[in-house]
Structure formats: structure tokens, C-alpha cells
Amino acid sequence: MAVYVVGHKSPDTDSVTSAIAYAALQKAMGVDAVPAMQGEMNPETTMVLNKFGFSAPEIMTDGAGKTIVLVDHSDLAQAPDNLGEAELVGIIDHHKVGDITTNSPILFNAQPVGCTGTVLKQLYDINGIAIPKDVAGIMLCAILSDTVMFKSPTCTDADKAACEALAKIAGVSDMEALAMEMFKAKSAVNGVPAKDLVFRDYKDFDMKGKKVGIGQLELVDISLVAGIRDDLYNACKEVKADGRHTVLLMLTDIMKEGTDLMVVSDDPSIVEGAYGTKLDGQTMWIDGMMSRKKQTLPALQKAMGC
Secondary structure, eight states, X not given: OOEEEEOOSSOOHXXXXXXXXXXXXXXXXXXXXXXXXXXXXOHHHHHHHHHTTOOOOEEOOBOTTOEEEEXXXXXXXXXXXXXXXXXXXXXXXXXXXXXXXXXXXXXXXXXXXXXXXXXXXXXHHHTTOOOOHHHHHHHHHHHHHHTTTTTSTTOOHHHHHHHHHHHHHHTOSOHHHHHHHHHHHHTOOXXXXXXXXXXXXXXXXXXXXXXXXXXXEEESOGGGGGGXXXXXXXXXXXXXXXXXXXXXXEEEETTTTEEEEEEEESOHHHHHHHHTOOOBTTEEEEETOOOIIIIIHHHHHHHTTO
């Protein structure tokens, strides 16, 4: 039976490339592994796969009856539907440990690094498997994306070392130029429905029984969304109305290294208290906020009493 390797809902570059890279590692070790994803790719991920010659993984959203490895997440809200009816055999991640439990021991490797790609680089090394040139290229892109070219507070020395090694394997001589090519693709918003932009890089979390959604748009210039702010806000309101206590949309300016945080909440004061900043209309500017995982999420969890 095939093992499906799948990332989280609203797939990003790390979740998609990690599925491909771990499936390739498993195949090299004699396992029938299939990379999968839970939705359509965003523009950055499409650019990355095209650049290194990969086709999109198959879409798999229902885990019932399947053997599964999860990459880049360990939260039920982000996992395939009916995960309880699947055989979960592994989790490879770089986030906090989520709420998924198992009845039997599994391979579990979650490390405090900036990207799942960094963990996968170590797994290739540990198992003595050479990383193919094309796989190294997409792993490199994932780390550059997740660490925002090493600007994110999630970035570690291990991420930088992995990038140096992967760049050599992939034949990439200018990581900064590659990162800027990715960031420009990531910033594409023209003609995209507002709700699709909210869900481009979006995750739901359970905070003491309250459902909270946090999306992020990473932009080379925040002025790119100047004309669609009301549309984005209305889309956030629509998402919140679907049973959520709070929806946040991080409008992150990569070059200015900060986030204009759009807030729709039953209790905006909790959000203001979490970040020590008052709302100015629909948003609050938070200098230095780049990471949902290390900055936005933990502060809100603490404010919500988690």
C-alpha cells in the first residue's frame, strides 16, 4: 500500500516541497511513497516547482483508509479529513506539537528550526541518501521562503547551513536573486479574489475551544494591497462568520520587516493586549513582526489563556 506524504491545508511552498522531498527520500529507501497536497498551489510554489522541473503533487484531502505521513504540521485542523480513519505513520515538522494523537508509536521529528526543509536535509544526511539536484533546489526555496531570506526570527544557524549545502547541490550561485524571484511571485495579488488571498497562507487554531484563523500575505511592498484593503477586510469578516472567534490577516512587508495586522474579532481588545498596540481602523502596524509561528501565534495564545 502506498504511503501518502501530505502537508497542511492552504498549502505553501514548505508543505508542498516537503511532501515531494520526503516522498523522494522514502522511495530511495524502498518505500512506495506518493507526495500529495490538500489544495491548489500558490503563485510562489508554482514558480518554484516550474523552475526545478516538478509537476504538482496530487490533491488528497480525505485520509480515510490511507497510510499517511504528515509534513509541516501536526494539528488536526490542518490535517486531511478523517485522519482518525487513516494509519498515521510519521510526522516531520518544525512547529509546536499539535493535538494529533496516535494509538501506536510513529516516526516523529519536529525541530525548532525555520523550515521543514531543514529537518529533511538532516534526514537525508542521517540515512546516507544523496539529495537529487532538483529536490535540493525546491528544498532550498522552501527554507528561503519560510525564513524570508533569513530575516524571520524563526531562522536558525541550521537553516543557513542547510541552504549553503543545498545551493551547492542545486547549482544555485545567487540565493538572494532566487529569493527575490520567489518573493515577487508570492506578492502577486492582481485579479485574485480577496477570499483566495486570505486563504493563500492560512491556518486555523483551537484556543481554549475558540476557533482562531491566521492568514499571511508576504509582500515586497505593502502598497500592493492599498486598493483592496476593504475587500480583504470583508473577506476576513466572511471567514470569521463561519464559526470563528477571531480572524487575523498578516499583511507582511518583507522589505520593511513588519506587519500590518488586519483584525476581525469578537473581542478586539484581546488582540490589542496580545501585541500591546491599538487598532488604527482595521489594522495595527507591528514593527518586526515577520513570523506567524514565532510571533503572531504565541502572543495571541497567551492572551487567550492557552
